[in-house]
Amino acid sequence: MQVSTVQPVFKLELNHKVTPGIVTIAKFDGTHPCLTASAGYDKIIIHHPHIGVVSGRAQRSEAHGEVSELSLSQAVIALAAGPLRPDCNRDMLLIGSPSQILAYDVHDNTDLFFKDAPDGVNVITVGTFGKHSEPLAFVGGNSSVQGLSWQGTELFWNVVSGKVCAMITFDFDKDGENELLVGSDDSYIRVLKNNQYILEIAETGPIVCLSPVTEVRFSYGLANGTIGIYEEGIRLWRVKSKQNALALQWSGETLVCCWCNGRVDWRDGTTGRVLRRVQMRTGAAAMLLADYRSMGVPDIVCVSDKGEVLGYAPYQENNGFNAASKKLPSEEDRLAITELFNKKQALMIELQHYEANAASGSVSLDALERPATAMPTNTRLQVAVNASIQNRCLDLTISTNNETIVRTALVLAEGIFETGETLARHPAPSQLRSILQIPLKPPRDVPVDVHIKALVGYPDSEQFHIFELTKQLPRFSMYTTAPQNARVSKDSYVTFRITERVQRICIWINQNFLLDQELELASEETKDLQITLYCLRDQSLLHMNFGADGQVKFYTSDIRLAGDLIQSLAVYLNLTDLQVTFISYNLSIIFCNNLAMRLIKKVTPPLNMMCS
Amino acid sequence: MDYDLTRIDYIITGITYPDTLKVLPATTPKSQQKFVVGDKNGVLQCLGIKDEEPVVQFKTLPGKPITSVQLSCVSGVQTDKIFVATGNEVKGYTRKGKVFLTIETSVSETITSMCVVGGDLILCSGRTVTCYRDLREMNSYVCEDRVLDMAVFAAPNSTRIRLLALVANKGAVLLENGRLIAHATISSGPSRLAVPPTHHSNDTHAFYGAVDGCIGLIVYQDSMLTTICLMECRGLGAVVCMGWFFSVGGAHLAIGRHDGSIQLYLVDLENITEKPRLKFTYFCGEPVTSVTGGSIGSEDNELLASTFSGRIFALRSRRHASGSLAMANIPQEAFASRRSKLETEVARLEKQTANEREKYQRSTRSLNAGLSAPPLLDIQCELTGAKEDGWQEARITSAVPLDMLFVYCGRKLDMKTDSAAVLSICSSQGTNQDLLATVRCQAGTRRLWVRMRYKVGINMRISESVSVLIYVLPAGAPRVARLLVVRMPLLPYYSQHENQSVENELRSWAEVLVTGSFSVAEMTSWLTEVLPGELPRPSNNIVFARSHTLLKTILLCQYRRGNAVFKTDNISTLAVIRDIMSNCSVTKSIRVEITYDIPSDCCLKSFIRLQEYFEEEYKKHNSLFIKKAIRSLDLDDKAVNDEEHTLCEDYWHIWNAVDEDNTKSNFEELVGKSS
Structure with missing residues (x-):
């Protein structure tokens, strides 16, 4: 894809450096948008092309006539703006410093409130939420979110199990009320509704940006370079880049993505295919959606770290950006011809491959005569995953069905390897066999798709056949059947009551665990179920007891595991409400304080829980 | 970007080698031109474009890979005689596809480039340049390294010809009558030559494109071969091919690069030392193997290019490509009909491929194993x-x-x-x-x-x-x-080629002498363990010099059958060479004697030289650092102007003297801190 020559609809220079990520556009007078950005440690610049001079604390900048500077005594970490005050429609500026939040009315030069944020400030966003009628300011800290009213009163507070990196208000469940989507550095996107988490989406890296798309869709970007779109909690598509996404915006039926290196691409909303691409001269500092030209439609406003501002009109399908240069039908044909040639070329290469195969039909398999690329046609690859208690990992075994060898195997999966996204095995020449074992150690209890690419051939081959397979590891694959004599400590457990046949529970276990032998009930009449499992990660034991009376007890010292199990089971059984009791003799001291609440909330987001 | 050219795909061939696409001269002034292209499968085809549709004039049967295609020149004008080199064979075709000439030459290696001027045929293969006149071998010259490209000029006041050849790692040489008359070293590693089309017969000059992306000029004047670098194209790929493209705007040098880009530079042919101006860039995603101009699809000139994988396409001015004005003679539906034809063809191919795929899949399920032997990927x-x-x-x-x-x-x-x-x-x-x-x-x-x-x-x-x-x-x-x-290799830093005259430099040379019953080929293979890049091909007596890109120490290699001498001012290098020589000879079970001669001041002199180098680089490093700091202060003119600058003298000097773009300090690398 070549860099296209899309012309911006407007272009201006701020003559100030801009700190990436700390930029907002606000209507301080209620009508005219002003670009507001951090220009270094404690300096805020406000670009106001439409209004005169901003009075008050702001100073006119020497470097640019339409820019005012505002100096604070503290570092600026986050900026946001919104019509917080219910009595007027002017946007208030929210300035986050490492431990404080200042709400400032730029137009009136008054402070709305000044509040300490003991948990730090990472992100600020303004929006309506739940039943609250007026907009609130949401502050994401190092392990919490809080909602503040225009006077600075805390209307709600909740814990997040990681540093908050991105936040948006969004009507996730289409009930007419906004939920808060929180993306954190522990790789989860959580949906907060009425101070309860209703959904937790496991991603593969820290979430760095979130942006609403349509009613039911939102886009996300990760620190590992992935961007994508979710629709009602299901991922529509994702693509991965080497760069990090800085901002995502939905404009003209396309997802616009701004990357840190200054590249901006317009992607098809349903597939993620790149439609247009431009490259800014320097690294990007922000990309926002605002009607900066007062044309009635919001443009994409890109800000570079050197202070260059470029505006792009919404993408239109038929004529791209330049409505003037209408595409002629022959132009379209030409592009189609190039595309058809690409296809033809690929097909011809594939055909050549089959033809060469047909031609080599008579060649013997004898090692002396065998061509350097050959392999018996009926070679197949078998893959199995089983727990290895000795090595405390899962063994992925790959084998061929004849004398060909597995030269190398690549396992691609996200979030389960310490380094990167791949695990590779390349045995020494003396150890080449038709069977190859790869140890896997998923660090978290989430379902993982592993893609396997195995190169199969002979030890002296110059070319190898690629076999590709995908295997899904169930959520609790790191737990295997414990030895008969294992004794579980009964100190800590969770208990709750469900009314469900054990047959269904049995199916749940077989779906979510990777047991050597599928769990089977003794007879149709069985009413209770007990199983002891061994964790390959830390050698601890887990005992699950499903009583005949519906009483369930999970014995484990790992509170996170207990939460995950309950959540998984609840989702499987379609439960929305469950009363759970958590007993731990070791943790009893902790229960005295607030932390317990936090722990419980952390482990079982979708459920109402009661502590005892 | 000044020009607005769009891509029009013509055909697909097999893999193409550099410079295997040529445009035939027009038969009448206002007619469309035809082009020939040869590929790795040995197929030579000549095509014309009629109503956007390629029409095959002739096409040969597959054979040995075609490595060079040239048109013969008679007194500076290209004719329609097509010459094709495959292996060590040269064939001549008429524009109708009739073979009028076949010669099997005596050259031992594949012909990589050739020129046909009147009755002269000049071939480059490996390190040799061979001249034939009326199909008789006249003379040949063996260069120090591989010959990459060559151009022919008429020698003034005689019927003789002059050859300008680019020699890998060495630069350019000018030959006349099988003798070297001038040579020049070019550090950027030139790879291709392009002779300005309307040069006066007396002038001997040519543009070159280099591996590091830059473009320059080689001029022979007053018995001196001089080179000028015209464009430093940092960040662009190696030049693979060059060609000429004429349009209303003037003459353009077309450059095809390994990174898949094609550039058009406007050149003033009257004043060729002037810097060419970049007018157009296109990215096609894979190495470009040929670029040339011609009126192929219409009466107006367009740029024709071929790529490594065998795509032949034109870059045509958008006004002509889609406008209705200039294309009156081409039906509007030409593209549409071509598209639908291609669509049917692709659909047919898809079906055929699906059939074959199915057949293949079936064979993978059958019990009696066949053999799957796909051809090697290119x-x-x-x-x-x-x-x-x-x-x-x-x-x-x-x-x-x-x-x-x-x-x-x-x-x-x-x-x-x-x-x-x-x-x-x-x-x-x-x-x-x-x-x-x-x-x-x-x-x-x-x-x-x-x-x-x-x-x-x-x-x-x-x-x-x-x-x-x-x-x-x-x-x-x-x-x-x-x-x-x-x-x-073990000593990857020794990648810089040096002239053998460095031996005369005042350095303290440590020497290792290896004698034994080894051949030159064996010594070459042992040295490939140590040195990067291509080594000179085995011959009777080989001498070459390399220098360390970071430490600037020198390694001189001189060997013949049974005797090898290595001289260096870096004792560690000597130790590595000694180790390799003894190791390799042991594995080959060849008895060798290794003796040294290390002057007592060898290390001392080297260390002193290194110290000086370190100090120099450190100074450079600091100056760059200070310059950067001054720059970020955003000083106004008053502070740095010539007469009354407020900046202190030292800093002012640094500010004016250090050119950030062209100065590079290796200090970080020297102290091992680089990333």
Whole structure:
């Protein structure tokens, strides 16, 4: 894809450096948008092309006539703006410093409130939420979110199990009320509704940006370079880049993505295919959606770290950006011809491959005569995953069905390897066999798709056949059947009551665990179920007891595991409400304080829980 | 960008080598031209374009790979006689496709470039330039290294011809009558020549394109061969081919590069030393092997290009490509009808492929095993020598889009890759000694580089070159991965070629003498373990010099059958060479005697030289640092102007003297801090 020559609809220079990520556009007078950005440690610049001079604390900048500077005594970490005050429609500026939040009315030069944020400030966003009628300011800290009213009163507070990196208000469940989507550095996107988490989406890296798309869709970007779109909690598509996404915006039926290196691409909303691409001269500092030209439609406003501002009109399908240069039908044909040639070329290469195969039909398999690329046609690859208690990992075994060898195997999966996204095995020449074992150690209890690419051939081959397979590891694959004599400590457990046949529970276990032998009930009449499992990660034991009376007890010292199990089971059984009791003799001291609440909330987001 | 050219695809051929596409001269002034192209399958085809549809004039049967296609020249004017080189054979075709000439030459290596001027046929193969006159061998000249390209000029006041040849790693040589009359060294590594089309017969000058991307001019004047670099194209790929394109605006030098870009530079033919102006750039995603101008699709000139994988396409002015004005003679529906024809063809191919695929799938399920032997994927790979920073670059070019690479090495290496790919280093398997890495490519990637370097600080006590295995996995069918083996030499820094006269420099030379019953070929193969890049081909007596890109020490190699002498002012280098010589001879069970002569002041002199070098680089490093600091102060003119500057004298001097763009300090590399 070549860099296209899309012309911006407007272009201006701020003559100030801009700190990436700390930029907002606000209507301080209620009508005219002003670009507001951090220009270094404690300096805020406000670009106001439409209004005169901003009075008050702001100073006119020497470097640019339409820019005012505002100096604070503290570092600026986050900026946001919104019509917080219910009595007027002017946007208030929210300035986050490492431990404080200042709400400032730029137009009136008054402070709305000044509040300490003991948990730090990472992100600020303004929006309506739940039943609250007026907009609130949401502050994401190092392990919490809080909602503040225009006077600075805390209307709600909740814990997040990681540093908050991105936040948006969004009507996730289409009930007419906004939920808060929180993306954190522990790789989860959580949906907060009425101070309860209703959904937790496991991603593969820290979430760095979130942006609403349509009613039911939102886009996300990760620190590992992935961007994508979710629709009602299901991922529509994702693509991965080497760069990090800085901002995502939905404009003209396309997802616009701004990357840190200054590249901006317009992607098809349903597939993620790149439609247009431009490259800014320097690294990007922000990309926002605002009607900066007062044309009635919001443009994409890109800000570079050197202070260059470029505006792009919404993408239109038929004529791209330049409505003037209408595409002629022959132009379209030409592009189609190039595309058809690409296809033809690929097909011809594939055909050549089959033809060469047909031609080599008579060649013997004898090692002396065998061509350097050959392999018996009926070679197949078998893959199995089983727990290895000795090595405390899962063994992925790959084998061929004849004398060909597995030269190398690549396992691609996200979030389960310490380094990167791949695990590779390349045995020494003396150890080449038709069977190859790869140890896997998923660090978290989430379902993982592993893609396997195995190169199969002979030890002296110059070319190898690629076999590709995908295997899904169930959520609790790191737990295997414990030895008969294992004794579980009964100190800590969770208990709750469900009314469900054990047959269904049995199916749940077989779906979510990777047991050597599928769990089977003794007879149709069985009413209770007990199983002891061994964790390959830390050698601890887990005992699950499903009583005949519906009483369930999970014995484990790992509170996170207990939460995950309950959540998984609840989702499987379609439960929305469950009363759970958590007993731990070791943790009893902790229960005295607030932390317990936090722990419980952390482990079982979708459920109402009661502590005892 | 001044010009607005759009791409029009014509045909697909097999893989093409550089400079194998030529446009035939027009028969009448206002007619459309035809073009010939030869590919790796040995097929030569001549095509014309009628109503946007390619019409085959003639097409030969497949044979040996075609490595060069040329048109003969008679008194500076191209004729329609087509000359094609395959292996050591040259064939002549008329424009109708009739063979009028076949010669099997006596050259031992593949002909890489040729020229036909009147009755003269000049061939380059390997290191030799051979001249034939009326099909009789007249003379030949053996250069010091491979001949990359060549141009022919008429010698003033005689019927003789002058040859300007580019020699790998050396520069340019001018030959007359089989004798060297002038030579010039060009540091940027020139790879291609382009002679200005309307040059006066007395002038001997040509443009060159280089491996590092730059474009320059070679001029022979007053018995001196001089070179000027006209364009420093930093960040652009190596020049693969050059051609000429004429339009209303004037003469343009067309450059096709390895990184898939095509540029048009406007050149003033009356004043060729003037800097060419960039007018147009196009990216096609894979190495460009030929570029040339001509009126192919219409009466107006367009740029015709071929790529490595065999795509032949034109870049035509958009006004002509889609406008209704200039294309009155071409029906509006030409493109549409062509498109629908192609659509049917692709649909037919799809069906055929699906059938064959099904057949293949069936054979994989059958009990009696057949044999699946797909042809080797067309992939090229070359490894460069190390620059100052120690990185060696493996450039991979493929005819099919790539999905990923898997890299394995028995030792830990530092690695980097293209911005179009994602590098992921895997945890090593058990021993912690090996490197396993994957490189995932963007969709449509056909070329890619991987940089590797020995880890800094790890004791280099290894006695053979390090093999890096690269498995190349293509994106589509056939699902096979090709294994490439790249050998990283022990002394990768010795990649800079030097003139042999460095021996006369005042350095304290330590010497090692190896004698024994080895052949020159064996010595060459032993040296490939040590030195990067291509070594001179075995001949009776070989002498060459290399210098260390970072430390600037010199290594002189001189060997013949049974005797080899290595001279260097770097004692560690000598030790590595000694080790390799004894190791290799033992594995080959050849008895060798190794003797040294190390002057007592060898180390001292080297250290003094190094110290000076360190100090110099340190000073440069500091100046650059200060200049950067001054720059970020955003000082106004008052502070830095010539007369009454407020900046202190030292800083003012640095501000004016140091040119950030052209000065580079190797200090970080010297102290081993570079990333």
